[in-house]
Amino acid sequence: MSNLSGFKMRARIRTKIMAVCALILSSSLLISSWVTYSYVKDIMREQAVRDNTTKLEQTSSFINRMQEQLRETAEYIISDSEMNALMVKDPYDTYEQSYFKKNKVREKLKLFPVMNSSLLNVMIIRPDGEVFSNYQGYDSYYKEYLNQAWFAAYRMGRSESRFSDPHDFIFLNRRQQVISYVVDYRNFKDDGDERYYLVLDFNQKDLASLFEQSNKDFERLLLLNQNGVPLFDSNPEVTPWTDSDSQGGKYIEIVDDTVGERWQQVAVISKSRLYERINKLLLFYTLIVAVSLIVVMMILLPLLVQLTRPISKLVRAMKRVSAGDLNTELQIRSGDEMELLGLGFNRMMKDLKSLIESHVQEQKEKRNMQIQLLLSQMNPHFIYNTLNTVIYLAHAGRTKEVADMTASLIYLLQNTIKIGDDAWFTTLEDEIELVNKYAAIQDCRYPGRFRIEWDIQEELLPCMVLRMMLQPLIENALYHGIFPSERQGWIGISARRSDRFIEVSVLDNGIGISTSQTVLPIQNASTGIGLTNIRERLNFHYGVQAGLEIKSFPGEGTEVRIRLPFTIEDGDSTAEDSRFMRKITGL
Template structure:
């Protein structure tokens, strides 16, 4: 292994280590953090959806309580019961009515109505001891003390008739009018009423909690002292807390005082976009491995012949030239400095290319002189002049003949022949050409010139625009059956980033996309009648002038017109 190879490999290894470190840090900032933010936003939206559903469910219970209280049957039976509380039949009728109302809404365990002057009346299903205790507790007293409005209780567990414990939530509300003053309490089976929401929460989040306005767990279960931690989170007043373990979403219901806490771990968040991370790692791993292997092979391939050639070429240079260039270096680059004089050979090659290019330009000049004057065009124009003369349209004869004269004068300038001409001169010549065609085919063609004064002085290859317009006239706008020419042609010449863009577009019959592509790459049938003849000449001249440094684009579709765009370097 040569010295240059060792140096190059060391540089590549250090470079790759730096890129790996920088790439890891950049990946976290550019890829991982935005992906995590996107995943967090997704869970935030899910959490907001669940809050809306919970809020809506509680609102329905509130409306359901109003429905019970304002029921005429309930009000009438409460009034009668207050007048004769010892009457068992009246108590039973009220209980029966409340029992029937329990079936109006799913998830209702029972209903109690309590007037201030008589004992409370329950629906026919006997309440549990826990539900009875609720009506003697602080929450119920607070509801009774309110002038109006109601509220939900803290959750509690109640025993069903079959002995199983269920989660129960109660809603109480006072109702007053000029005749009645009573409280309606609805006992709700929390699991049946909000089970769908809770299942959705449990499926989307790893941990979910509900807390009361007093920052206590809704059902009082303190799992391994988590209530204290949750209280600390709520006390921060933030709705979004990103911890080392994961993310907490802390939200309050929009209309009710319950607090929702949902937790999602970082592992789950990363799992959401883990497939993207895996694909990125595989891609970058394969890219780095392949590029490293490729660079090492290239270093070996390049430096080995360089070492050999540096000695062979140094001897050849010493025999032919006296010029020396010395670079103080202890590797093969120092040896290659002795081959500096090889630039003389490159210079000779460059001069040869200049001579070849000048020869090609001369050939193009002759090609231009031979192709600029179309005999058919001159003949047809003279026939037009003859026709106008017979019609005694002397002014038109002068116009057409003047236009033809200007075109011929421009095309046959041999004394000061130039390969390039200004945009202004090209536009001037093309206008005369269009003036002649208007007399021949009528004035149903409208040419729109989108050329600013800024580019009028720019130089473009001579006779570039007229063949494109001629193609638009006879192969785009001409009717194949009648020969009538009608439509619009748009000519745009602009400058962008030191390049000239020439576009000729028509709204004629167009062509298939496949044919347009063939014309663009030069695979057209030049022996057939069509656009290809003019385009091939333009492509050949542009190739002589610019080599590969130009672009010709053709876009078209049948019935939608054709656009030809030429992009070339601006002449200094």
């Protein structure tokens, strides 16, 4: 607190704001004017693009409606039962009967151009080449007409769209540009499998009339079909339009893909023409914004810059603290109240760090006592059973077995009473030795009832594992699997390394356990430290990196697998400190 009380401010925030205003005034006008002009210019450009896009979408809806009308007309003709029956070729019809049938089809086809003024010609081509049309006397022309390249693509199946490219059609002795809508179909009244063709020719001028209203708003307006062929071009005399024309920076290209049949509308806007209309408005607007911005910046900018800079530092420091960095120190040299606040923050962080470290140490000591308590659970029960066996062997005069069993018990007790880090971890080699001593004791008590087989590579022996990790598993296998069974007992212990982990497996041929016991690990008076204890210690030391899995088949045996990180060094106390820190602080 002496540092805080002895702090003397050199200048107040109010004084600094007034001093900075004079410096900002000269530069803010130029910057604000340029920024405002650029911003408004982009807005006007985007607005022009949006307005023109809306116009294209409106035109697109009309084109889609025209396409839909053609599809509906084609569907109506194809589904007309009477017309389909009249077009079927009958080898027994006389010339007069064929003529009257064709004339009747012609009368029905005449109705469709009346209902849709865009249609110039409607014709159906029978598989034998006979043409049914709404016009009479065009038979010779139709033969030439249907031999043109646009229809040949449909006969050979090379066209991917039902709409053809624009082509010539002689109507009332005048050559006109038309677009054909072609549908090949099977006449359901004809027993043959040959395909009929329905051709609807509509006037390209009617399509161009849809663009009359919006054409004047663009430098150039095009409608392209699926092959990129222009169906409409507002300036056909100019060279064909390409994407490279818009990349020179002189034009803005708007592409509308909402038209059906993969048609595209391409609208070209001249930038010079667009900016010519908005430059005066932008200039006036820029002047207004510049004046307003100068006033606002003179009042607010100095205050915001000076106030938010230290506050931003404080916010960043708080974010580092929330991420767990308690070594954060705030450096503010403003000579005002903000520097005083920074000094207070640093002092608060030192006190907080000291308090948390003290709390962490208390929790570690508490947890150590809990671990020691868990480890000590196996001692009374195991010693009691072993000493009973020693007494029995002593009465029987089996002194060598008494010596061996006593030596094994002493080895187990030496491992049990270890303290500190040695009480938590041991090497896999020492754990194997511990199991062998335990197995020797049990073999004295139950001679010939079981055997143990090891399958562990030598390179895994220095690996660090939990102390007393395997012994409880062997005890469970004996008391809950092998001893209740009448057959010869067998326990297989193996270890395998997988990348950064080691997996230890204990498999027995006992009676197995129920499904509910594989979900809730066994722990009772006869299992000693128990599977629950092992699972808790794995979780405490390794977290989610370790796990214990139980597989059992009733009447066949049980397998317990333990997975933990592979390491040949002692546990990293720094890592544990960090884990305790996170648990306590919640950061």
